[in-house]
Amino acid sequence: MLRSSSRLSNVDYALRGKLLLQAESLKKKNVPIVSLNIGNTEPFGLPIPSQLQEEMIQYFRQGKGHGYAPSRGIPQAIAAVQEKYKKIDVSVQTEHVFFGAGVSELARIAMDALLEKDDEVLLPAPCYPVWGAAVALAGGKPVYYLCDEHAGWHPDIHDIGRKISAKSRAILVINPNNPTGAVYEKVLLEQLANIAARHQLVILSDEIYEGVTYDDVESVPMSMLVKDTLCISFSGLSKIYRAPGLRTAWMTLSGKTKEIQSFVDGLYLLCSLRLSAPALPQYVVPSALSTDHGLKSLLQSGGRLWEQREILMKKLDMIEGLSYVKPKGAFYVFPKLSVNTFNLKDDEQFCTDFLLKKHVLLIHGKGFAWMHPDHFRIVFLADRITLGKAMDHLTDFLKEYRQE
Ligand code: PLP
Numbered sequence: 001m002l003r004s005s006s007r008l009s010n011v012d013y014a015l016r017g018k019l020l021l022q023a024e025s026l027k028k029k030n031v032p033i034v035s036l037n038i039g040n041t042e043p044f045g046l047p048i049p050s051q052l053q054e055e056m057i058q059y060f061r062q063g064k065g066h067g068y069a070p071s072r073g074i075p076q077a078i079a080a081v082q083e084k085y086k087k088i089d090v091s092v093q094t095e096h097v098f099f100g101a102g103v104s105e106l107a108r109i110a111m112d113a114l115l116e117k118d119d120e121v122l123l124p125a126p127c128y129p130v131w132g133a134a135v136a137l138a139g140g141k142p143v144y145y146l147c148d149e150h151a152g153w154h155p156d157i158h159d160i161g162r163k164i165s166a167k168s169r170a171i172l173v174i175n176p177n178n179p180t181g182a183v184y185e186k187v188l189l190e191q192l193a194n195i196a197a198r199h200q201l202v203i204l205s206d207e208i209y210e211g212v213t214y215d216d217v218e219s220v221p222m223s224m225l226v227k228d229t230l231c232i233s234f235s236g237l238s239k240i241y242r243a244p245g246l247r248t249a250w251m252t253l254s255g256k257t258k259e260i261q262s263f264v265d266g267l268y269l270l271c272s273l274r275l276s277a278p279a280l281p282q283y284v285v286p287s288a289l290s291t292d293h294g295l296k297s298l299l300q301s302g303g304r305l306w307e308q309r310e311i312l313m314k315k316l317d318m319i320e321g322l323s324y325v326k327p328k329g330a331f332y333v334f335p336k337l338s339v340n341t342f343n344l345k346d347d348e349q350f351c352t353d354f355l356l357k358k359h360v361l362l363i364h365g366k367g368f369a370w371m372h373p374d375h376f377r378i379v380f381l382a383d384r385i386t387l388g389k390a391m392d393h394l395t396d397f398l399k400e401y402r403q404e
Contacts, residue, residue: 007136007137008137010136011132011133011136011137012129012132012133012367013129013130013133014129014348014363014364014366014367014368015037015038015129015363015367016038017367018348018352019037019348019351019352019355019361019362019363019364020037020361022352022355022356023035023037023355023361026355026356026359031359032359033355033359033360033361034359034360034361034382034386034389034390035361036360036361036362036378036379036380036381036382036387036390037361037362037363037379038379039178039239039244039330039331039332039379039381040244040381041239041242041243041244041381042242042244042245044381044382044383045383046242046298046304046381047242048241048242048243048245048246049241049242049293049294051287051293052241052243052284052287052288052293055283055284055287056280056281056283056284059280059283059284060280064279064280064283065278065279065280065281065282065283066279066280067279068275068276068279069099069276069277069278069279069282070276071268071271071272071275071276072095072097072098072099072268072271073097073098073099073250073276073277073282074099074279074282074283076282076283076285076286077099077250077282077283077285077286078094078097078099079094079286080285080286080289080290081097081250081252081285081289082094082097083289084289085223085252085254088221088223088224089224090221090223090224090254091254092223092252092253092254093253093257095264095268096252096253096254096257096264097250097251097252098250098251098252098267098268098271099248099249099250099276099277099282100249100250100251100271100277101247101248101249101274101277101278102236102238102244102247102248102249103130103206103208103234103235103236103238103249103251104130104249105247105249105274105277106234106249106250106251107130107131107134107204107206107234108134108137108138109251109267109270109271109274110134110204110232110234110251110267111134111135111137111138111140112137112138112266112270113263113266113267113269113270114138114169114170114202114263114266115135115138115139115140115169116139116140117139117140118139118140118141118167119139119140119141119167119168119169120140120141120142120143120165120167120168120169121135121140121141121142121143121168121169121170121171121172121204122143122144122145122160122163122164122168122170122171122172122201123135123142123143123144123145123172123369124144124145124147124155124172124173124174124177125144125145125146125147125368125369125370125371126147126179126180126334126365126368126369126370126375127142127144127172127174127368127369128174128178128179128206128368129367129368129369131172131174131204131206132369140169141167142369143163143165143168144163144369144371145159145160145163145171146159147177147180147182149325149336152182152325152328153177153180153181153182153325153334154182154184154185154188155173155184155188155192157188157191157192157195160192160195161195164195164199164201168199168201169201169202170201170202170203170204171192171195171196171201171202171203171204172204172205172206173189173192173203173204173205173206173222174206175189175205175206175207175209175219175220175222176209176210176212176213176219176328176329176330177209177329177330178208178209178330178332179332179334179363179368179377180325180327180332180333180334181325181326181327181328181329181330181331181332181333181334182325182327182328182329183213183217183218183219183328183329184219184220186220186225189220189222189225190225192222193222193225193226193227193228193229193231196226196229197226197227197228197229197256200229201229202229202230202231202232203222203226203229203230203231203232203255204232204234205221205222205223205226205231205232205233205234206234207219207221207222207233207234207235208234208235208236208238208239208240208249209239209240209329209330210235210240211240211292211295212239212240212295212299212329212330212331213299213328213329214299214305214306214309214327214328214329215328217328217329219329221233223252223254223255226254226255226256227255227256228255228256229255229256230253230254230255230256230257230260230263231253231254231255232251232252232253233251233252233254234249234250234251235249235250236248236249236250237249237281237285237288239330240292240295241288241293241295243281243288246278246281247277247278247281248277248278248281248282248285249277250285304383305331305380305381307384308331308380308381308382308383308384308387309327309331309333309380311384311387311388311391312333312378312380312387312391313326313333315387315388315391315392315394315395316333316335316391318395319394319395319398320341320398321337321338321341321342321398322335322336322337322338322398323335323336323338324336327380331379331380331381332377332378332379332380333377333378333380334365334368334370334375334376334377335375335376335378336374336375337350337374337375337376337398338374339372339373339374342398342401342402342403343402343403343404344373344374344403345373345403346373346403347364347365347366347370347372347373347374347375347376348364348366348367349403350364350373350376350401350403351363351364351376353397353401354393354394354397354401357397358390358393358394358396358397359393360390360393360394362376362377362378363376363377364376365377
């Protein structure tokens with residue numbers, strides 16, 4: 001028997017886990033499945049902006065991006081990222097920008113470079129699961145702090161205070177948030193910056209949904225507020241530019257960058273060990289960062305994502321025993337089911353039962369490190385009609401549903 005390493009025993013990625021396998025086996029039997037499990041833009045008819053497509057083809061034909069890139073990234077892409085930060089008055093040194101195959105890869109690199117065995121990293125609950133995995137695989141310990149549903153899913157500063165220990169090394173902020181769709185206000189981000197500085201924790205700021213906000217809500221980059229401790233910001237092409245298949249993201253170091261050379265050398269070493277991030281897409285980063293490539297029109301009133309959020313909320317409002325916090329950003333909602341009404345004991349079972357009965361794939365809250373069996377996540381990237389029908393199925397299903 002060949003067993004996988006015991007290091008994987010605390011690692012999970014429910015978004016592509018058991019539920020997806022079940023959905024795939026139904027598809028093989030020709031059952032059509034509506035997959036609302038993952039924030040992947042292409043299957044929902046949201047392509048990479050055409051200008052970026054054209055430029056990439058041209059660069060490729062010019063012979064660019066055929067080889068490995070420099071380990072940290074190509075100079076033009078690094079300069080474009082520095083320029084983006086300069087516009088918000090944040091100075092980032094050239095040696096402090098690192099490109100990776102998605103934030104997913106950079107999260108692993110950052111945690112591998114930072115953590116000693118059993119070091120603790122404060123992660124939000126609920127949390128995008130790549131982070132818990134990155135911490136665990138680096139030998140660290142994820143310690144979850146509460147995001148409070150009654151406070152618009154904002155992080156609970158007191159809970160964070162209680163959970164900081166001598167072993168704490170870093171705190172993760174995901175803003176705008178997956179899975180809750182929350183967007184944090186500046187005052188709250190300042191409080192997070194202060195508490196991190198007080199305890200000399202590194203701030204990890206996952207801003208992959210930066211600017212993906214509705215109703216003129218602003219997402220404030222953490223790097224603007226962090227001065228007295230190290231801030232590592234993560235962003236990329238996956239969501240803002242609808243280009244997750246390009247696997248292109250960057251991480252930048254800002255704030256207190258004195259005495260971090262050994263850590264920077266560690267990041268460089270890990271980046272060189274994987275040779276480089278995908279080379280070709282890096283050539284379009286300057287162009288990507290020069291405009292929003294149609295993002296605003298998708299998000300504003302009447303835009304496609306805005307409309308999809310509207311229909312979703314309209315349908316959810318009519319379901320008894322279900323409540324939710326209106327998402328202000330990203331493309332997710334994390335509804336709550338009444339434990340009493342549905343006699344809930346197991347959220348994965350709920351998603352499995354719904355998949356088998358109505359052929360709609362959702363992900364249970366535990367997949368996002370949510371400890372109670374009462375939440376699940378809906379991705380609202382599908383068009384209005386598909387989404388509306390999927391929500392009608394949910395309404396119908398919940399009328400009868402009670403767990404044994
Ligand atoms: N961070 C968050 C909060 C996400 O939701 C996702 C993907 O859904 C990622 C990171 C992964 O991003 P990437 O495609 O750059 O690996």
